[in-house]
Amino acid sequence: MRIGIIGVGHLAMSLLAGLRKAGWPPGEVLLSPRGHGAELAEDHGYALARDNADIVARCDTVLLAVRPAHALAAVTGLGWRDGQVLISACAGVPSAALAGVVAPAAMVRIMPITAAEFGASPTVVWPDHPAAHPFLDAIGSAIPVASEAAFETATVSAAIYGWAQELIARGAEWSMAQGLPEETARQLVARTFTAAGRMQAESPEPMRALLKSLVTPGGITEAGLTHLREAKALDAWDGACDVVLKRLKGA
Ligand SMILES: NC(=O)c1ccc[n+]([C@@H]2O[C@H](COP(=O)([O-])OP(=O)(O)OC[C@H]3O[C@@H](n4cnc5c(N)ncnc54)[C@H](OP(=O)(O)O)[C@@H]3O)[C@@H](O)[C@H]2O)c1
Structure with missing residues (x-):
């Protein structure tokens, strides 16, 4: 073609x-x-x-x-x-x-x-x-997707793609500052994001059930998530999605 x-x-x-x-x-x-x-x-x-x-x-x-x-x-x-x-x-x-x-x-x-x-x-x-x-x-x-409104909402994921790369770079840079070699840090964090994406894309479990299975009470994942929530980092993430959608709608 x-x-x-x-x-x-x-x-x-x-x-x-x-x-x-x-x-x-x-x-x-x-x-x-x-x-x-x-x-x-x-x-x-x-x-x-x-x-x-x-x-x-x-x-x-x-x-x-x-x-x-x-x-x-x-x-x-x-x-x-x-x-x-x-x-x-x-x-x-x-x-x-x-x-x-x-x-x-x-x-x-x-x-x-x-x-x-x-x-x-x-x-x-x-x-x-x-x-x-x-x-x-x-x-x-x-x-x-079923409508143009849904298309605009879905387009926000194209921005999330960039934010995920920012998170990967920050995770790798933080690891390097603690002494990991650059290529080890980059590959480890990047492949961890790929692994997280595959779990959510390919597992039949509901999204929240998958996440819950990772968050052992008193464990390291819970400790970091609690810190992110208290710092309102996840609310800020939702706000960033709102900003992009508003821009896409020309508001
Ligand atoms: N970049 C991304 O990752 C990405 C992802 C998803 C969607 N998009 C969308 O893709 C579009 C392009 O983005 P981009 O980053 O690729 O921009 P870009 O690098 O600036 O490329 C745009 C190209 O369009 C050419 N062009 C402008 N007017 C033209 C015309 N009348 N006829 C033929 N060619 C013309 C320009 O040529 P000259 O250099 O000769 O002006 C330039 O090479 C945007 O609308 C963006 O929203 C981009």
Whole structure:
């Protein structure tokens, strides 16, 4: 399946690395000549479009990954056809802002994360569309949601992905300050987060039951959680989610 990409920047580089890992043929990817397009075409054998209209003329599935403020201009007046699908990764850009100018093409919103480069992006998608699945399956796994409001809420997880990395870095740096070697500290804390994620994603136990099973009364997990609660760190976490959702809704 051929996919065209408008906006070959930081996110698109991760997505393309994921496609290469999944064995997506380079000849089935058509890149915009802007950003990293020309360099990636040269390095990996992708086809290079003349401009955005050329992408729309040659691809039935088009990924949009420009900055939110550039989204409307990037897809306007390109000769969209019935049967095409625009997959927009632009955070906080509602469907209504683009659907009119890309009609009669269908529009799908996605929120991938850069772990796509390892085929590990849990990608929120709304509305779900079969044409998006070969791409979403190549970069990770699709997580469809039922409404655009749910999509905005789910997009907060893309920020949580960054906060989790901040927690990993802090945990590793704290361990290094106590004397652990850097690579040991980094791998230990990072893989502990991966392990925690796998437990919650793969165990059939309810989330809170899993956590309760870890918190031995009087034990070390309980001691640290009590400290975090008393310091209102977990309330601050909820507040950070509220801040991001408000931003996404343009409030
Ligand atoms: N970064 C992430 O981890 C991430 C994750 C999820 C979603 N997103 C979303 O992905 C989008 C892109 O983010 P980014 O971090 O990849 O930004 P970025 O690195 O700035 O890349 C954006 C690219 O879009 C190109 N561009 C701008 N206008 C264009 C146009 N009219 N036609 C063709 N190309 C055009 C720019 O090219 P020039 O350099 O030539 O201007 C630039 O290469 C954003 O909407 C963001 O919300 C990002």
